[in-house]
Every structure is written in structure tokens, then in C-alpha cells.
Amino acid sequence: METIQAVINAFKLPDLRRKILFTLGILVVYRLAAHIPVPGADVAAVRELLRGTPFLGLLNMLSGGGISNFSVMLMGVYPYITASIILQVLTPLVPRLQELAKEGEAGRNRINQYTYLLTVPLAFLQGWGQISALISFSNVPLLTHWGFGGEALLPTIATLFTVTAGTMFALWLAERITEQGIGNGTSIIIFGGIVADIPFNLQSYVVAQNWPGLLAFVAIVAATVVGIVLIYEGQRRVPVQYGKRVRGMKVYGGQSTHIPLRVNSAGMIPLIFAQSLLLLPSFVAQYFMGLGNPFIAGVAQAMFDMVNGQGLGYWLIYFLMVVGFTYFYTDVVFQQQNIPETLQRQGGFIPGIRPGPRTQEYLTRVLHRITLVGALFLGTVALLPFFTQAFTQQQALLIAPTGLLIVVGVVLDTMKQLEAQLLMRHYEGFLK
DSSP states (O other), X not given: OHHHHHHHHHXXXXXXXXXXXXXXXXXXXXXXXXXXXXXXXXXXXXXXXXXXXXXXXXXXXXXTSTTTTTBTTSSTTHHHHHHHHHHHHHTTTOHHHXXXXXXXXXXXXXXXXXXXXXXXXXXXXXXXXXXXXXXXXXXXXXXXXXXXXXXXXXXXHHHHHHHHHHHHHHHHHHHHHHHHSSSOHHHHHHHHHHHHHHHHHHHHHHHHTOHHHHHXXXXXXXXXXXXXHHHHHOEEEEEEEEOEEEETTEEEEOOEEEEEEESOSSTTHHHHHHHHHHHXXXXXXXXXXXXXXXXXXXXXXXXXXXXXXXXXXXXHHHHHHHHHHHHHHHHHHHHHHOHHHHHHHTTEEOTTSOTTHHHHHHHHHHHHHHHHHHHHHHHHHHTHHHHHHHHHOOSOOSSOHHHHHHHHHHHHHHHHHHHHHHHTTTOOOSOO
16 A cells, blocks of 8 residues: 555656656557567568467567567667676776776767667667567578578668667667666666566456466565565675875774675676576577588487477576676676775775775675676576466466566665655655
């Protein structure tokens, strides 16, 4: 009841009501655009392909449902996410990017410009790779013309420019949400696509009348959501003390605070990393399965069957990759923050720990210990489809594990933003 009352209070505020309605309006525009198919596309064949190839659902989720309609929004904001990850990984390795990262708001804006510039060629390349992969998996033509030879050349280039323009339009909509709406625009766009697919997935349970399976699935998802919230909000608070500084007749500093080290600093990125990397062998195997060499063709077929069949070996490799990528991405993000140097420059220190390298070693050790909990939890969430199918005997999931993390994270972040808006006006908030 308190949450409902808080929503009512939010709508009573004209500026906050305008932001909420603006965000919903942008989502409606995106969903309408996601239903505009690419000229010459066989939408029915694409949907049948997605039903027969479960792991392609990740790409469809990140596109906001664009793949299921073979729409102009085929890739959604996924190329921008890829570009962001690439620059995050490169920042500690490239001196120029390191300098920009230390220049505050101006440096971050410049890195953001680089991200947008990188998004355009990535969108073009990913559009070609994604459409080619879909066509290679299908037994029927998904596009009337596709290829770089003969009369298919111009239609192919036009299609690639169309889906690239769709990505940039999706980014423009996401920016409008970030600037004038509520929440992070990129996350909200993906969130809208995930939620929109839930009714269609629910239909498979209803048609099959698998009520025990549906109840078991709801119980699994409910327990997972509780765990995601606890891990998402979990943090280790490392105490920090600032020394006193005397300037003239005034004394500065001397206060105590803490560094919040999150249990899961990587979010859903390790799941995307791991699943994208697992897709690669399947795509490569497509080109070797038709070779005349029986040994190479057999190895390629085994690789394809492992990914497409999603057997026990697939899930074990997936779990280990998620755990490994969680540590990798957490270390990359932590190194970019450069907390020990910032503390030393501002006169702060951790009680009992010397500033400089000792502080770096201590924080790294603490971060690795708490990341173990987050990594194992993310690995368990990655195995959610395996457990769900075992208990419900149903292939379709109402929401994928990565999607579940995104949905919970977006809801929590949006609630916190609304909480801040309401607290400024002395209203009771969402979170206690």
C-alpha cells in the first residue's frame, strides 16, 4: 500500500508526472518502431527460428524484441553496449583514455563521444554478422536478397544502413529518456523489450496447460528475484578516515566515511560476455560442417550440437565462464576508479593500512573475497534455464536470466530516482 501511495504522490507532482509520462511515451515509440520489418524479410520464418534455437533469445532480448520481428530495430542498442564495453576494457591499456578518465566530466564526455563514433561501424558489422548468422541457421530464405554479389549487393547495403540507422535512432530515444525522463535510457529501452515478451512466453504454458510447471517456475523466479535484490544491494563498507588540515583559523577534514564495495559490481555484463562467447563456436562451426574432411566436419558438428543442444557440458562451461568474467570485469572497473590514489590525494586513509600500494592491495583483496559471492550467484542465475527446464519440463522461459537481472536492476534504479525526487518534496518514499 505504501508503494501504491508513493506512486500516487509521484503523479501529483507536475514535473515528475511529466517525466514518467514522457518515458512511457518514448517506450511506446520504440515498441512501434520495433514492429516495422526490414523490407523483404520473412517475419514468420524468423519467429519459427527463434522458437527452435533458444540461445538466440539473448540477441532478441538485447534488441528489445527487434529480431523476432526482423525489424529496423534489429540490434536495438546492443552495438552501443558493445562499444561501451570495448572502451571500458581499453581505458586501463591506452594512456590517452586513462588521461581522459581522470579529467572529470569533460573527459567522460569525450569518452562518450568516442563510444558513439565506435557504435556506427560496430552496428554495421554486427548487422552483417547477425543477419548472416540468422540466415545460416534457417532452412528457408529470411530475406529476399542478401549477399555482396550480383543484384543482391544494393539491397544488402540498404538493409545494413537501415538497421544501423535503427540503432542510432534507438540511442537517440535512450538519450531523451536519460535527459528528460526517469531512469537510464539504454536500460529502460532494453527493459521495455524484455517485459513486452513475457505475455507471449506465458502463452506457451497456458496453451500446454502446464499449471504445475508454471507454479514451479514462478516459485523459482520469485526466489531468484529475492536473491538478486540482496546481491544487488549488498556491499562491504570499508571505513575511511580523513586527516585534519588547518588553514588559517579554520580546520578542515577529520570526518569519517566509508568506501562501498559492491558484492556484484559487474551487473549482468558477465552473462552477456559468456553467452556471446559461447555463440561464437556455433557460428564458426556452421562454415566447417559442410567440408569434405570427415574429421573436421565431425568436430564442427559436435561443437554445434553442444551449443544448440545445451547439454550438461554447455551449462558447466557457461557457469565457469560467468564466474571468470565476473572477476575480470570487476577488476577492470575497479582499476578505472583508482580509489587508492584518490584517497591519498584527498588526505584520506583506511585505519591501520598505509596509503598507496598497501591500500591498493588491501582493497583488491577485500574486493576479490566479496566478488566470490557475487560470481557464484551470477553463475547460479546463469543456470536458471537448466533448473527450470528440469522442474517444469518446459523449454520456454517467461524471462531469461540476463533479462531477470536487467529488469530487477532497472526497477531498483528507477525506484531510487523516484525516491530522491519524492524526498526532495518531503514525501514518503518507495524504499525503507
